[in-house]
Amino acid sequence: MDDFNQVLRARHEKLNALKEKGIEPFAHSYIPSHRSNEVIVGFEELEAQERLGEGGEGEHSSVAGRILSWRDHGKSHFAHVGDAGGSIQVYFKSDLIGDERFEELNLLDLGDWIGVEGSAFRTRTGEITIRAESYTLLTKSLRPLPFGKTEENTETGGRIEHSGFADPETRYRQRYADLAVHPDLRNVFETRTKIIRSLRSFLDSENFLEVETPVLQPLYGGASAKPFVTHHEALGLTMYLRIADELYLKRLLVGGLDRVYEISKDFRNEGLSRVHNPEFTMLEWYQAFTDYNDQMILVERIVGHVLDEVVNSRELRYGSEMISFESPFPRIPLVGALSEALGVDVFHLEDEALRERAKALGLDDLDTAGRGKLIDKLFGALVEPDLVQPTFVIDHPKELSPLAKEHRLDSRLTERFELYVGRVELCNGFSELNDPLDQRARFEAQAGLRDAGDDEAQQIDDD
Template sequence: MEEKKLAEQNHQPAEEKELTQQELSEQIRIRREKLAQLQAEGKDPFEITKCEVTHHSTEIKEHFEELEEKDVAIAGRLMSKRIMGKASFCNIQDRNGAIQSYVSRNDIGDEAYAAFKKFDIGDIISIKGFVFKTKTGEISVHAKEVVLLSKSLQVLPEKFHGLKDQELRYRQRYMDLIVNPEVRDTFIKRSQIITEIRKFLDSKGFLEVETPVLQTIPGGASARPFITHHNTLDIDMYCRIALELPLKRLIVGGFERVYEIGRVFRNEGISVRHNPEFTLMELYQAYTDYNGMMDITEEMFRTVAQNVLGTTTVHYGGYELDLGKPFARKTMVDAVKEFSGVDFDQVKDTEEAKKIADEHHVEYEERHVKGDILNLFFEEFVEKNLIQPTFIIDYPVEISPLTKRKPDKPEFTERFELFIVGREYGNAYSELNDPIDQRHRFEYQEYLREAGDDEANMIDEDFLTALEYGMPPTGGLGVGIDRFVMLLTESVSIRDVILFPTMKPIND
């Protein structure tokens, strides 16, 4: 009867209230006093270097039939406890979840039970005992030994109030992971997504490589870089803004299929979609073009979703998305015509494009030409309407400095971006392999830099030299891993899928 009564009480905790700062300070003081007392008694938990762990919570629950009445050793964080006389119930949280334990004075002894009663929520403990099921049907561990492994000197947020301060959650991710199991699940899923991307690309014969994070010339994207200084060489260096140019050098060197998953850094604003450092996957494949990249992108998104979620149906932003269906494909010109009514194929030149922009209240800069204005129309009228997976293809050459021109329409390039729910998830090209054309494109980018565009590309002479040795026709693809994880985990902000997002320091 006592065991059943305790079990019922363990699932009906008393109503809790948020602690005041004074109450928190008092609890922290008491915890430190408990630690000092343990140390004075020669029982310092921080002197323990290891403990035996034979099973985790999920394993015990999933394999109860074969583990019933068998001895196990578990360890984790004490998340709740109910003390009643000679016996107690507590819940232990490990990497997989939580499991209940029944702790009795008769089983572990008077001294150990008295010590257990003084444990605080948040302490890390180990329990050895046998697996059983309570009269209420909950799989539990009947303790034979309980050991304090680490003393928690801070107070966890109350169970019911939780850790709701969004900024504090990002700053103290360790606490967020402790008290919000769904956060832990998101990051487990993130790891699974990256693993499945690697499996997919490895199965296609791609070789994973690593390229420099510090570069003397930041290239491969239009972005403002972070600048640092190398003391020994006495030169400024840049944290990479993309993975592209080193990987294409490897294609020149004879690696026909390469990819890299790594951090890149862009000195830009912070928003629900942007973090100054983020994870990018780029791949390059010789002897294919942007059509081949569309095929591999579609297959990768579908395969990863199926393997991680068990379905190709994804819910995001209130929409049901079907990654199992063929992705739509539209040219940028057609998409702009569909949603704005302006047919840029009929626009003669930059002057006319600017006039039409004025009429449609689309803001532009003096340096912008027709291709730039087409892209501005796309951003203004089209992006928000692209809900189901859609490839937007054939971008203006002015905004695609590393992309091969379309042979039949040289003012456009063989480039696409993948959009889902109004957001860009991938960017790909038929890679420009003409060193003469590439030099001209770089020179135009240099002109833009001089005109005030500090996100324009710099001239990379070594990359031009590599192209002069000859690069085969090549398709390339970049996918923002963080946004992909957001999509598959229904996360609203990029900070929800980056363990330690960039935060402004708190002033002392």
């Protein structure tokens, strides 16, 4: 801690020195002409066309970014500056920027934001670099970023990267610092944006109407999950953050809209894991006049469209495994797969027998779990770990699916599907339950589970 405080004091001393020199440490604005990658690409194009200027220089440009590295060579310095386009090396020389401005470089630190003007050239080592003619301090960093360090590997002759910000939980909690230290993470954010844009363009092209439904709701439903509870002061009402968009989107179909979708934030007051977060983004859509077979085909089309647009491939590497998204995806019945894993037909097991099987596997939260939740837990433990390639799990038991239509061939089941990829459920859909009498009976069964202690069972929505 003493070393850290010493670093903080040193940075504040530099801040005061900058102010004494009349240098604004927190600039009002600076508009760069290019991003770093644009400078590099532009130089390479001029180089290929043999149109470089005198001394092999590219066009004059300016960039703005964070100082990622610094190397002192006496009368010259090299730095890497990172921006939204990547990073580029900058060459500072006293002959070009003047002795006073060169001396003031000593007041800069890793993490500071600067603007640099100059022309690009290629160093003797082959790296495209901006030869700085002037620079501007944009933001003085008063706290050091947790940059790692690079060491030479004496055995292989290569380099060993040591991250200064490697703890997964800290990285998730402090995404801003993670982005600063690991610029490659920017690709995750950019890919997410491309995925959402692609989903939206596909659904729009299929004549779906994008809508917005309430986030604060007097009743929660559409999923089996615990809600976040709040209070509306003016109305004196207990309100809930939505756990799903389903029931409000279905109201729009009742009103006459036949194709609707929403990309929304939803909230579930549950545990944290690698694949579950209390606040998450979800796409829900509803289409009249279709059943779950139609919707599985639509899911395959959507997945293919997004992959083609975003990564231009139907194959992705997930961890150590290569996953193929060529359709059609296999379909397996939930009851059949679970019965095979248990060695006995699920329908031949009473609730207590299911509970004992779950206890033997070390599963928790079983005392108040109804039959549907017990089946779900057993399936998650015994079958999900094998679902690596895209697979539709279909025909769920009725107790597990209070909003899905009864199966046309087996009244114990529903016409429901879930898409699993890489052992993770990505999608859930079904033939919608359009029989109001059956729906009320299902809601009343859920109410019975709530009375028995299942706080994730759904409420009766009379509307």
